[in-house]
Amino acid sequence: MSKLWLRLRAVPGWIWPLACGVLLLLLPTLGMNYAVTRQIELTLILALIVVGLNLSLGYAGELAMGQTAMYAAGAYAAGLSNKAGVTDIWLQILIGAGAALIIGLISGIPGLRLGSWSLAMTSFFLILIVPDVLSIFKTDTGGRNGLAGIMPATSFGQMIDGQTYYLIIVSVTIVVFALMRNLIMSEHGTALRVLKQSPVLASAMGISVFRAKLTAYAIGALPAGVAGALFANLDLFISPEAFAFSFAMTVLAASIFGGSASIYGALIGATVLQFGMNQSTNFQQYGLIISGAFLLIGGVAFTGGLAGLIRKLVRKADIAAKKKQRISVEQAAAAEVEPLQGAHLRTAGVSKAFGGNQALAEVSIDAEPGQITAIIGPNGSGKTTLLNMISGFYRTDAGVISLDDAEIQGLPSYQVARAGVSRTFQTPNVPEKLTVFEAVEAGRYAAGRAGVLPSVLRLPSYWRERRADRHEAERALALVGLSEHRDEMADSLPLGNRRLLEVARSLVSSPKVLLLDEVASGLDEDELEVLEQLVRRLRDAGMTVILVEHNFQLVLRVADDIYVLAQGSVMAHGTSDEIESNPRVMEEYLGVAVEASAAGGGDHE
Template identity: 75%
Template sequence: MASLWLKLRAIPGWVWPLLFAVILILLPFIGAPYPMIRQVELTIMLALIVSGLNLSLGYAGELAMGQVAMYAAGAYAAGLVSKAGNTDLLFQLLVGAAAALVVGLISGIPGLRLGGWSLAMTSFFLILLVPDVLSLFKSETGGRNGLSGIRPATLFGEMIDSRTYYVIIIVVGILWFAAMRNMIVSRHGIALRVLKQSPVLASSMGISVFRTKLSAYAMGAIPAGLAGVLFANLDLFLSPEAFAFSFAMTVLAASIFGGSASVYGAIVGAFVLQFGMNQSTNFQEYGLIITGTFLLIGGVAFTGGISALARLLVRRADAAARAKTGYVEAPASEAIVERREGALLRTDNVSKAFGGNQALSDVSVEAKPGAVTAIIGPNGSGKTTLLNMISGFYRTDQGTITIDGQAVHGLSSFRVARSGVSRTFQTPNVPEKLTVLEAVEAGRYARDRSSILAAVLRLPSYWRVTRDDRIEAERALALVGLSEQRHAMADSLPLGNRRLLEVARSLVGSPKVLLLDEVASGLDEDEIEVLASLILRLRDSGMTVVLVEHNFRLVLRLADVIYVLAQGKVMAQGTPDEIENNPRVMEEYLGVTPEDEANQTGGHHE
């Protein structure tokens, strides 16, 4: 039984949805009744709309309910084009998608710029405005009376009959979900999942938070527009009531119940709602109550929706089957640290204040290629603040930060990352719902750029970048000793391994400057040895390494030069020997006075 399960799991994941779609296509040809055919058509349209919401909510982490307005834009655009005499369905699909995209951008740009709940409120009011907009252009749209006179659609000059139109609806759904699936499983989908959990982490990897969210929102407008075109040509009549607020709640309920962070969760949620509660004669009267109940059940009983529950069960079945068959993950080959190009990092008289607290004052640090530059100091001395300023998360109040002479202190964090600066965090920032391998691959997002279109169409550039991402991620995991855990879930790792995972993610993009923030904290002795050996190898390869660390003995072992911060100022700088023999550093940093040291020395001689 276990071996059979593993054989089934070896079948490509896209085969099962395609098989399901083929079964749906065959329904009218095997005598399925018209009411069932009608429900399938409406379900596919609902699934298209929900999939757009899943992109913005489930993957980008932005609650945007404007899909209904985009749905209306696509429908009315197709209806008006048809009334004007152009009944070609392919042309209408292009026009409908473009109209939805425009509406999405108009509502999305202001909301995303403001952040937080602004997009949700903007899209919410957009839905409420739909009837008023239709009434405003009553002569064109028919206002509250609806748009009639839509002509039957044609394809390549031929009239489309009802059976053919049903197949077209299914095919449009297949093509869209294939495109969405291709994008989600690519590096762009991984970037969205990283962004949803932590915009800070995403920025540190070179991901533009605004542009990535906007692209997800814009892409999510397209299926809503396509659904609108299909709906307009279904009954050849459009009523404003079809785009009411209650329908927006239905879309949201389908997304939550099916699973918002899932490609096929949109289909599951749409089928549940369309074939479930919409079959009830009482639904029209109690629609909002029933929808609210579905939202509550989906949010509480099925965290992540039905699709998340299904993924959990599949992972458990995988683990059980591998345990029974004695399956062992093949270890990755040993990685070699290749020659790397470091960069000269300088901070000159950098200062930063938060309110009345002067975090940094006239701090000047120089980190050279092929050297480990350590920054030490007591808690609150400004070490992490300095790293955040180098990374672009904080702006300098005064002073400059340069990399090979190029100023970066005015750049946003994602642009600093793209200039060759990579970092770890004091508290490991590990993405959820990604494997260890995927989490490391995400670190290459700013390298070897590949477009969303290339991912959707599986162009040669996509395969090249995907191959390189996998090779470099495997190599980075081998460097930190995590190769055997590459298919484990990243958020399941213990603290020490999470820190090593962060190091691997920071290395995979071949940065010029590597910022390590207390990376040895929480590691055991063996892990510290792996880390120390890696840092020395990176230094010898030519990389610029900046190490912020509390483990003083580790710092003395690894550093070529040490800067000591105290109360936001550079108290001392020098070689490890100079710092270790500096009485002021010993007293400020370690709490050891010259008298204590003398007593310890005297006691030793006795």
């Protein structure tokens, strides 16, 4: 049974949705009546709107209901252009998509700049003002009476009959879903999934949080505009009632019920909502209640919607079919470390206070290429605060942070990452719903990536970057001994492996400076051996390594230079031998009492 399952899993994932698309194209030849045809057309139009919402909600993590307003913009733009003489359906689709994109940018830029719930509120008000906007321009739009007089559409000068229009709707839907799938399966889609779980991690990987969210929201507007253009030519009449708040709730319910973090969940949710509501003769009266019920079922009964439920079942089957693997120490030792170009990182007189608490006071450190610089000290001494300032998460109150003499203090964290500073976190920050390989590959975002358009259209530049990403991800996994875990879910790994996964993700972009924040905590003996060997090999290859660690013996074994912090200041600085023999370090950091003799010597207890 497990062999059969593995064979099925070996089939490319795009085969199944393509087969469904072909089946939809062939349905008219099976004698399908008009009522069913119309429901399928309305389902696909709804699915186009939902897939755009899924991109911003399910992948970028931004609750926004503006798709209904973008849908209205696309419909009215296509309808008005039709009345102006543009009857070609393909030109109308482009016009509708452009109108929706403009609405998306107008609402998305201020909404995302303000942060928090601002985008949700902005998009919510967009829906409420649609009827008023149509009334203001009622001479052109027909106001609350609707837009009539739309001429039948043409395609390259040829009139379109009902069956041809059905094929156009199905074909456009297939193309849109294929392009959206390409986006989500690219490094941009992975970046959005990381961003949804942790904007902090996304920034540390070189992802601009604002730009990524705005891109997702703007791209998500395009399918809604396309849907609007298709809808305008379906009945050749547009009514404001089609874009009411109840419809916005239907779109949201379809997204949640089908699975917002799934491209094809949009189609599942749209099918259930469209055909389910069609069974209600009093839909207008009970539409909100029906949508609310689907929201509760999708959000409470099974987290992640129907697509999430299917994903969980597939994951369980994968686990049952595969054996668990341990970390490979031998594989890690054999993995190649290429020569690396480190950078001189320097902090000079860096200070930081949080309210009345002085976290750092004039801290100066130098980390040279080809060296391991350790920063140790008791809890609360400011070690992680210093790393956060180097990474760009905190701004300095005073002092300078430079990378090869170029000042980086004040730069946003994603720009610091792109400058060549990579890091791990004190608590492993591992994204959900990504495999180990995908989580490591995501770390390449700062090193180089194809643009959105090449990724969506699968242009040669995308494939070049894809090959480079996969090669580097495989090499990074081998370095930490996790190659055999590549297809497991990253969030299912034990603590030690998660820490090594973070190291691999930090290395995959070939950074100049690597910041390791208590990475040895929770590692077993084999994992600690892999880490120790790796850190030494990175140093020998030329990288600048900064190690913040509580494992004093590990620090003494690997560090070339050690800084000891206490109460936000540098208490001691020297080599391993100097630090180990420093009485003040032994007493304040390790808690070892020192009895000074009259001659100034002392015995360590």
